[in-house]
Amino acid sequence: MKYLDEFSDPVLARRLLDQIHAVTTRPWAMMEVCGGQTHSIIRHGIDQLLPDGIELIHGPGCPVCVTPLEMIDRALAIASRPGVIFCSFGDMLRVPGSGRDLFTVKSQGADVRVVYSPLDALEIAKSHPDREVVFFGIGFETTAPANAMTVHQARRLGIRNFSLLVSHVLVPPAIAAIMESPSCRVQAFLAAGHVCSVMGTDQYPALAAKYGVPIVVTGFEPLDILEGIRQTVVLLEAGRAEVGNAYPRAVPPAGNLPARAMLEDVFEVADRTWRGIGMIPGSGWRLSERYREFDAEERFAVGEIHTDESPLCRAGEVLQGHIKPHECAVFGKECTPRNPLGATMVSSEGACAAYYAYRRLELVSL
Template sequence: MRYLEEFQDPRLARRLLDEIRAIVTRPWTLMEVCGGQTHSIIRHGIDQLLPQEIELIHGPGCPVCVTPLEVIDKALEIASRPGVVFCSFGDMLRVPGTGRDLFRVRAEGGDVRVVYSPLDALRIARQNPDREVVFFGIGFETTAPPNAMTVHQARRLGIRNFSLLVSHVRVPPAIEAIMTSPQARVQAFLAAGHVCSVMGTGEYPELAERFGVPIVVTGFEPLDILEGVRRAVHQLENGRHTVENAYARAVRDEGNPAARAMLADVFETTDRAWRGIGTIPGSGWRLAERYREFDAEHRFSVTGITTCEPAGCRSGEVLQGLLKPHQCEAFGTLCTPRNPLGATMVSSEGACAAYYLYRRLGGTPTTAPTVEASPVG
């Protein structure tokens, strides 16, 4: 297939669904790691089209959602300081910190700007040498390379009024944390294709072997996800647990060598707290010592932050696949996109936002959707 719309073909989707129904003989629980996959699943009703034996649960693959409250509060503190231009992608502005968000800081006079690339923030720093410009660098292995490149460029060009507030996290340690939890019930993973396009698949075979779980690298279109499910279920039914690449059009085993080299130069691994989950050893990146002068936390000496998660928010359970969004008592009532309690209701990749947007408000549909009645795509 050559064109994106071909990966939404209802006839091919029906064929894959028939193949899945033909091989499944018992209940299986699969977790899609990426929030982009979650939105595609809910938007197209893929979870409702699958045989009832297969349950899809949602993982912690939303970068905005797992950014810890302490880091959000540090961002709010830095953005509030005189002489600071605080730059961020737009989906971070409404993420609630303790008592306020970046929109509130901007309303109170802070210079908070939405940018579309970290290089935009570097350009602002060059144009405003008398201001401190900070970029909020969050996300998984996908967004880390451009942030690393921007810091590398800042040092090469001698732009000293630029810094990065870092909250980067890594997927493989999160999979390990999920599988070592006493509440673990995941039997197979659909791994995020865009992460693997950067990092490759080298870290996954050991996890698949140690925990006895198939890991299928999967894309984001309906046919990508159905093919990932088909491969995972086929492995489960045959007692196998290996890594398969179902997204070969974008992912090579070695990943992107240039991006990986940039990451190795600028960042070093560290323990990282995940919002709603806790600290996962070795699950994050921070700036390496030779780039420490560009670390906003170090530059602004942000300390003494006391955090307080909103009462009634169960986003941590949602991020661990222990709870579906509509099973939270606050969902759609106390917690809505206009007045969110947690980041999972704010982010464009958040599971709660997906359930709210596509009206998954609870209960079971009286008539299960079909490919014919509700075409995939």
């Protein structure tokens, strides 16, 4: 991508690091909300270059990782039905459910297809009017507009054999839940730049004021992250619980207004369960009444499927920032990318996968 290399410039990175060191006078703990930021931090060793005492806590910002186990099992139940074409992005196929994953179901004869856009699934539905076509719609505010547009198009075009299995979650309620946890150590947040490119920043000042924490919108390249950390440390040192924007080239204050209008039309706020965390009130979307006929969960009556997590997997504690991945006793042993116990190991944005891929394998005594 043009101009991408300039955001990895080692000379500029050193200057930003020097500025962070110069302004830091005490320990601080900040959470990067996005899994993409986590991978960039670990890949480039940014956390190891910061001043002693500045801790980066890995938050629940991986959309695959926070998709609840029962939703995976609901997907498996739908995909296994005769006459169904189940469509998903590729990163969901290896996420383990209670006893199997979508790859396993596919190997057993189910019609499971990887697509690159929900609109691809809609085209499949148009081409197969005798089949039920389901798209697995997961993720944060970033991926929701495309899913909303697809359902809107299905309704407009009268494509009734298409439905959406919805597992969308929202970042601001998760920040509130983290801050209200009795064991919370987070003093500031690096907010996810791609989420804010859609939703803007207007939801964050109230959170910053209520919980007394700075929130700085941050991008994903090394210089983006270092500038986000620098702005955050400046606010922390000054005792200012404010919102900053270290990603202005992609994030206007109001976000993407047409996308927000589409989301408001197609979805409504609902309570959502987060994998490893539990129920967070008002933390997700479901299809609004106008579009409820396209809800796969209702169409296939799988809403009553409930499951329990593996007792060995501590992914929930990783997602909440209570432990680092290598502090889990099964990390790199019983749990690896080839045999994952939890979604944080299988997802391309999961913290456990990042630690494994970039050789942060040191085990800590528990």
